Structure formats: C-alpha cells, structure tokens
Amino acid sequence: MGDASSAEKLKAVYRLLLECYGPQRWWPAETPFEVMTGAVLTQSSAWVNVEKAIGNLKAAGKLSAAALRDMPAADLAALIYPSGYYNAKARKLKAMVEWLGTYGDDLSRLDRRDFEDLREELLGVHGIGPETADSILLYALGRPIFVIDAYTRRLYPRLGIKPDRDTYDAWQRLFMANLPREAATFNEYHALIVRHGKESCRKKPRCRGCCLSGACPAFSP
C-alpha cells in the first residue's frame, strides 16, 4: 500500500490543510480520561452536544472512572442526555470504566501494554469499535495510530485518493503506510480533516474558497 504517489498526495494535502487552518492541538479535553469519555460520547453525535454532556458530568463531579462506575446507569444516562443515545452510551461508558478498573484506573499501566494487545483488548470492550479505540489510543495515550472517520472517507475520494477496499482497516493502512509513524502527525492530520469536513468539504461541499480546490478533481464552483 505504501507507494510514492499516495505518500506525496497525502503529505501535500496535510501541508495545505495545516497552512489553511493552523495547528488544531487536539483533543479538546483537560485529561486523558476526559478524552476517553468524549470518544464514546461523540459516537453519532455532534461535538457541541458532547461538550454539554461532559459539562454535566463535570458540574456533577462525576468525570472520573470511579464515579462513573459507582453511579446508577440511569443517573449517568440523565447526565449525558445531550449527547443522544444516552441509555446505550451509559452502558458503553460503564463497560469502559469496568475495563479501566482492571488496571486500577491507572492510565500509566495502559502505557506499558503492548500496542497490538491493548488495541485488541479495547476492541473487546462493549461499545468500543475501531474509531473509538483508535481515538483513545492516539488522543488519550499518545500511541501512533491513524483515526479514520466519516470525514476522511468523504474527503479523500473527492480528492481522488482511496484504498482498494472501502473498509476501516484499508483506509487506516492507506494513511499509516504512507506517512511517518508519528503520533504528533497523526494527531494533527486527523484533527485537520475533521475541521475541513465541517467547514468546507461537507456533505454538500463548499468548494468556493476551499484551500484544497487546486488539488481537487471534484471542485465545483
């Protein structure tokens, strides 16, 4: 999958996005545990609603693994109501903190785990799929893995860049085989893709003024 053409294109898009928006300095959270919580809450939800749910947890003094574990699921669901799918997400957060409890809620113990084993373990936790697992690995734990999301899968085909198959793993391999394996780059690049997907390359793209227009076969004035 690693080839000079894909590598050049992916790096060129990164440079253009960085020039356009500047560093995004993700993830917007105060602690790694807040990142983990946000990664679950953002599933099928706009970030503005996740912020409200996180704000409720903070205001109630419940934004910790122990607090989430100890509170009734119904109370947790009520606090995270703004994020949508609140009953399902309460169950997912409960599963995540139960799992974290097996490490004594100590994220530094996760840091010491073998990367592949840790990812497999995360994927075995109820409610944690590849995008959520990789968001946690990259943004909470600083591991070098590229996060694939709907913004990525919408933008790159428009730019004429896509993997052989439209699967999460194939998309991830495309980026990881063609970029330096650095957490800082993966962190910034994914954040820039999200920013661009929200501002310009929306479902109905706003091509006029788009900073990628010169490199985009799908440009439509």
Ligand code: SF4
């Ligand atoms: S030119 Fe249009 S389609 Fe291409 S990246 Fe920009 S917004 Fe998306």
